[in-house]
Amino acid sequence: MSGKHVLLIEDEPHIAEAIRFILTRAGWEVSLETSGAAALGRIADEGPDAVILDLMLPGRSGLEILTDLRAKPRFADLPVLMLTARGQGRDREAAERAGASAFLAKPFANGDVLACLEAIVARAHSVRSA
Amino acid sequence: MARSALTGTRIRERRTALRMKQADLARAAGISPAYLNLIEHNRRRVGDSLLEQLAQVLGVDPVALSEGAEGVLFDGLREALASAETEGSAQAAGLPELERIEEFVGRFPGWAAVLAGRQARVAALERVVESYSERMAQDPFLLASLHEVLSAVTSLRSTAAILVETEDIEPEWRARFLRTIQDESLRLSDTAEALVGYLDELEEAETGLSSPLEQVEAWLSMRGWHLPELEQPDPPEPETLIEGVAELASGAARKLALAHIARAAEDARALPLAPFAAALLECGSDPARLAQRFGAPMGAVFRRLATLPAGIEGAPPAGLVICDGSGTLTFRRAAPGFTMPRFGAACPLWPLYEALTRPMQPIRTVVDMAGRLPQRFLTYAFCAPRQPAGFEGPVLMEAMMLILPPPPERASGERPVGSSCRICPRADCVGRREPSILSEA
Numbered sequence: 001m002s003g004k005h006v007l008l009i010e011d012e013p014h015i016a017e018a019i020r021f022i023l024t025r026a027g028w029e030v031s032l033e034t035s036g037a038a039a040l041g042r043i044a045d046e047g048p049d050a051v052i053l054d055l056m057l058p059g060r061s062g063l064e065i066l067t068d069l070r071a072k073p074r075f076a077d078l079p080v081l082m083l084t085a086r087g088q089g090r091d092r093e094a095a096e097r098a099g100a101s102a103f104l105a106k107p108f109a110n111g112d113v114l115a116c117l118e119a120i121v122a123r124a125h126s127v128r129s130a
Numbered sequence: 131m132a133r134s135a136l137t138g139t140r141i142r143e144r145r146t147a148l149r150m151k152q153a154d155l156a157r158a159a160g161i162s163p164a165y166l167n168l169i170e171h172n173r174r175r176v177g178d179s180l181l182e183q184l185a186q187v188l189g190v191d192p193v194a195l196s197e198g199a200e201g202v203l204f205d206g207l208r209e210a211l212a213s214a215e216t217e218g219s220a221q222a223a224g225l226p227e228l229e230r231i232e233e234f235v236g237r238f239p240g241w242a243a244v245l246a247g248r249q250a251r252v253a254a255l256e257r258v259v260e261s262y263s264e265r266m267a268q269d270p271f272l273l274a275s276l277h278e279v280l281s282a283v284t285s286l287r288s289t290a291a292i293l294v295e296t297e298d299i300e301p302e303w304r305a306r307f308l309r310t311i312q313d314e315s316l317r318l319s320d321t322a323e324a325l326v327g328y329l330d331e332l333e334e335a336e337t338g339l340s341s342p343l344e345q346v347e348a349w350l351s352m353r354g355w356h357l358p359e360l361e362q363p364d365p366p367e368p369e370t371l372i373e374g375v376a377e378l379a380s381g382a383a384r385k386l387a388l389a390h391i392a393r394a395a396e397d398a399r400a401l402p403l404a405p406f407a408a409a410l411l412e413c414g415s416d417p418a419r420l421a422q423r424f425g426a427p428m429g430a431v432f433r434r435l436a437t438l439p440a441g442i443e444g445a446p447p448a449g450l451v452i453c454d455g456s457g458t459l460t461f462r463r464a465a466p467g468f469t470m471p472r473f474g475a476a477c478p479l480w481p482l483y484e485a486l487t488r489p490m491q492p493i494r495t496v497v498d499m500a501g502r503l504p505q506r507f508l509t510y511a512f513c514a515p516r517q518p519a520g521f522e523g524p525v526l527m528e529a530m531m532l533i534l535p536p537p538p539e540r541a542s543g544e545r546p547v548g549s550s551c552r553i554c555p556r557a558d559c560v561g562r563r564e565p566s567i568l569s570e571a
Contacts, residue, residue: 012285014285014289015281015284017310018285018289018292018310021303025296106284107280107283107284107287107288108287109291110291110292
């Protein structure tokens, strides 16, 4: 149970399904949220060990969600992997400023999602235990 | 000596006038964009060698950037006055005393510089707004489509990888992922189709007619570019042809239309339709041969070929551009695939402009028009002088270029051209005069 629950916030059903399949096979418990507006509530309710957050969501952008999340002390260190469909430049900067732990541009390789997620969770652990 | 405080402002002004990016100028001058930014806001002084380098990249005399000061300052103030007048705000505040402009600059050089600098900034911002509004037309749709494409590609890639890499995948999962691949492929092809349709429409979109020339073009295109009334032995008064035509909204457009009708009537007399059609069948569409056959001016043959009625045997689909001595296009009939700029000047490599520099010499060139689908065209270009005000009046040059289907075989000497720099994808073209919005995107 330790560090193995991830909440995936993604409105594209097929992408979500693929990510869920990959992470589940790697031993993660994956729950899914498709609405940007409901995202914050889900995070608070479930208290996941990490969040994978799409940047372009209907209702509420991933950046706004992340900014609100980081404003809450309880979630200041929650590992968040940001996904975006818009290349590297400005989105990456904005995601970093908003407090993303890592950033992945679509389209990505399946291995990258898993590696990125494991890396930010491991980093958060080492910071906490240090 | 003391370099004017506005050197940076002038560098910035010149750069934005060239629509050059700050980063590009910085790179060309070997400094960082941040440093150039400080210079452009007059917060760092420019050394002599750097000033020379910047001036060279910007294509101006270093003096014009540094102490051309006074003159530039005066111009800036006059410009500010002129734009205040057009906005009507000068009247409200009482007209500034133009005759005392020197006193103003002499007594309050700092304030004068601020005012002129603000004016330059306003002009630069106006240009930015202009170029943004140009892009706005396409961006929202393109961005949305790009997002669709990336999303579809992302799920295709992930799903395909799962199917390939997971050896022990359960049958129901395999079926599910195969269906995903099917769905996303369809979505991708729909998006691609919508994109293609959108881009095609963009080309045809007539978003409100503006210039008189465009109004005339709209009217002629509605008439199929041919005016059968003029083929009669006793053609009607030109005015009756444009009576109540909605396309010709402005007085200027009606005047242009009348001039076009007069010329077309002349051409019809010199090259009557039936014999001209017969000659076309006999000796092909070589304009020089046709001109010789009828003893008619080359220009008349060009115009006639581009405005024939539909259904004439042996008549190729033809486009035509005409420009005056300044290079300004005065007539445009686009050939499908040969894109003509709606605003501003065309590609400097068009044989049309070569003809302008070699009056009376026929120029036959096969061109390769850049675009999403590059297309070849056979062009005939010719330039002739006119003296409408008599022997001692000014000589007016007029160049024309006829645009016809290409010969089937490629030959050496075919020339790569574009529509106009802003929408041309040929990044390393030697004729480029401003960056393309395509390579930036």
